[in-house]
Amino acid sequence: MSHDIEQHTPPPSPTRRTVLTGAAWSVPVIAAASLAPLAAASGTPVLAFNQATYNGTACGTITGASVSVTTNGTPTAGVSVTTTLSGGYTFAGGSATYTGVSDGSGAVALPAITVPGVGGTVSLSASSGATTTSSTVASAIPQNGAYVKYAAQTSSDHAPHVPTNARPLAAGYFLATNGDLYKFDTLVDTNVIDATGYNYGGTGDAVVYTKADGGYLKYAAQTTSTKFSDVPSSAKPLAGIYFLAPNGDLFKANTVVDTNVKAATGYNYGGTGDAVVYTKTNGGYIKYQFQSTSDFFPDVPSTAKPLAGIYFLALNGDLYKGNSIVDTNVTAATGYNYGGTGDAVVYTKPSGAYIKYQAQPSSYFSSNVPANTEPLAAGYFLGPDGKLYKNNSVVDTNVTSATGYNYGGTGDTVVYTKAAPC
Numbered sequence: 001m002s003h004d005i006e007q008h009t010p011p012p013s014p015t016r017r018t019v020l021t022g023a024a025w026s027v028p029v030i031a032a033a034s035l036a037p038l039a040a041a042s043g044t045p046v047l048a049f050n051q052a053t054y055n056g057t058a059c060g061t062i063t064g065a066s067v068s069v070t071t072n073g074t075p076t077a078g079v080s081v082t083t084t085l086s087g088g089y090t091f092a093g094g095s096a097t098y099t100g101v102s103d104g105s106g107a108v109a110l111p112a113i114t115v116p117g118v119g120g121t122v123s124l125s126a127s128s129g130a131t132t133t134s135s136t137v138a139s140a141i142p143q144n145g146a147y148v149k150y151a152a153q154t155s156s157d158h159a160p161h162v163p164t165n166a167r168p169l170a171a172g173y174f175l176a177t178n179g180d181l182y183k184f185d186t187l188v189d190t191n192v193i194d195a196t197g198y199n200y201g202g203t204g205d206a207v208v209y210t211k212a213d214g215g216y217l218k219y220a221a222q223t224t225s226t227k228f229s230d231v232p233s234s235a236k237p238l239a240g241i242y243f244l245a246p247n248g249d250l251f252k253a254n255t256v257v258d259t260n261v262k263a264a265t266g267y268n269y270g271g272t273g274d275a276v277v278y279t280k281t282n283g284g285y286i287k288y289q290f291q292s293t294s295d296f297f298p299d300v301p302s303t304a305k306p307l308a309g310i311y312f313l314a315l316n317g318d319l320y321k322g323n324s325i326v327d328t329n330v331t332a333a334t335g336y337n338y339g340g341t342g343d344a345v346v347y348t349k350p351s352g353a354y355i356k357y358q359a360q361p362s363s364y365f366s367s368n369v370p371a372n373t374e375p376l377a378a379g380y381f382l383g384p385d386g387k388l389y390k391n392n393s394v395v396d397t398n399v400t401s402a403t404g405y406n407y408g409g410t411g412d413t414v415v416y417t418k419a420a421p422c
Contacts, residue, residue: 045079046070047126054113059422061092062113067126068106075106079128083110087122088385090114116398116422122384148172148184149395151378151412156396159185168415169197170239170377170405171205171220181209183220197415198239199407200268201339208237208266215243215251230254238266239308240274240289250278257287258294267308269337270408277306277335284312284320299323307335308377309343309358319347326356327363336377338406346375346404355379355391368392376404378412388416397421 048068056062069079082099085091091098092111100108146162149155159174162182166174173195174182181189183205195209205220215231218224228243231251235243242264243251250258252274264278274289284300287293297312300320304312311333312320319330321343333347343358353369356362366381369389373381380402381389388399390412402416 043071045076045128047081047128049124049126050107056113056115058115058419060115062115065110065113067108067110069102069108069128070106075102075104077102077104077106079106081108081126081128083108084125084127085113085122086124086384088116089122090116116386116419146174146182146415146417147396148413148415151390151410157184161185161187164417166417168401168403168417169195169207170403170415171197171199171207171407172413172415173197173205173207174415174417175209181207183207188218189216189225193233194237196237196239196266197403197405198266198268199405200272200274201270201408202411203407204271205407206241208239208241208243210235210237210243215253217241217253226253228254236264238264238276240266240268240276242266242274242276244278250276252276252289258285262302263306265306265308265335267335267337269341269343270339273340275310277308277310277312279304279306279312284322286310286322295322297323305333307333307345309335309337309345311335311343311345313347317349319345321345321358327354331371332375334375334377334404336404336406338378338411339408342409344379346377346379346381348373348375348381353381353389364391366392374402376402376414378404378406378414380404380412380414382416386419388414390414 050066054062054065067081069076079102085096090096098111102108146159146166147156162174163176166176168174172184175195179191180187181192181195191211193210195207197207199205207218209216210233212233215228216225231243232245235245237243241253244261244264248260249256250261250264260280262279264276266276268274275286277286279302281302284297285294300312301314304314306312310322313333317329318325319327319333329349330347333345335345337343346355348371350371352371353366353373354363369381370383373383375381379391382399382402386398387394388396388402398419398421400417400419402414404414406412
């Protein structure tokens with residue numbers, strides 16, 4: 001299709017590039033809230049952890065944890081209790097489960113818990129008999145740097161100057177918690193509130209962001225940023241130079257293109273092909289920047305999550321492409337574009353991980369990827385244990401956060417941060 005070039009024409013793209021990473025360490029905290037009673041009935045054992053919070057160091061151990069067993073408030077001996085860890089945490093010896101019998105004081109002493117380098121929030125459960133209850137296990141996430149990996153490269157590029165707490169963004173950007181915005185290993189702005197990176201083809205990287213005085217756009221090939229003073233500082237920056245304000249105003253640069261918008265996702269399909277997918281109270285929409293009106297999808301629920309590539313994920317698990325349901329029972333999904341009409345969606349179901357290209361009638365099943373992974377653009381998946389997958393293959397481990405993107409055709413890329421290896 002042909003279209004007019006808007007006022008913000010992307011600068012010409014140079015040639016391919018290299019990338020980044022930084023290093024650091026933080027202290028994981030395992031928070032195990034007291035477990036709820038197994039049952040309210042009299043005579044049924046009640047389980048509880050001995051601490052509300054367990055603290056540990058990445059790659060270290062946690063000792064002194066135990067589960068108490070009481071019946072009608074009295075410590076109970078001889079009860080078999082199975083405790084289960086997740087997310088890479090293990091008991092001494094390498095198992096994620098431990099079964100012990102309560103002693104005379106009603107306690108089951110747990111073996112030392114080994115903290116993985118990836119940290120993170122996991123679940124800790126205890127069970128006795130047929131009834132099981134669980135609690136949350138929270139760990140601070142230790143990180144040791146920032147990376148970018150291109151699918152065509154065997155190794156990742158490392159950015160040693162990027163802070164360990166930076167959030168990875170598409171197109172090789174990172175946003176630190178102090179507001180510093182990096183392009184690979186280079187600081188490009190400060191006091192940034194929020195940001196979204198995107199690619200418009202080849203090395204055409206850009207970042208859309210907000211500061212206290214409004215919205216901004218910076219192309220990687222330009223030394224300065226373009227400011228949009230009419231955009232509220234509280235607006236959410238979206239790819240393709242869109243911003244969604246808390247009051248529902250949807251901006252394209254400085255111009256409001258729609259109102260009463262509930263949620264939105266921007267993307268680019270090459271050059272000046274910016275588009276925004278969004279929902280309102282009456283359904284789903286897409287607006288291409290060169291069109292004066294939006295396309296309407298009345299069959300899409302207003303509560304659906306808009307995704308790049310004109311996909312929507314409904315609360316009941318229905319996955320839409322425009323007005324059409326392309327799959328069901330979907331638990332999480334991320335859409336993306338790999339140039340022109342090359343739309344695709346990466347998603348998970350209880351049965352596993354999938355990717356569907358718009359031009360193909362069926363989805364690809366990634367049999368080696370667990371169902372509880374986070375789907376990322378460009379066919380990447382991030383597991384709770386820190387394993388980063390590209391389709392069916394593990395490409396890195398100890399990963400704490402990641403964002404995938406595509407720079408055209410087979411140019412799949414992932415931007416991520418890692419924890420220090422044990």
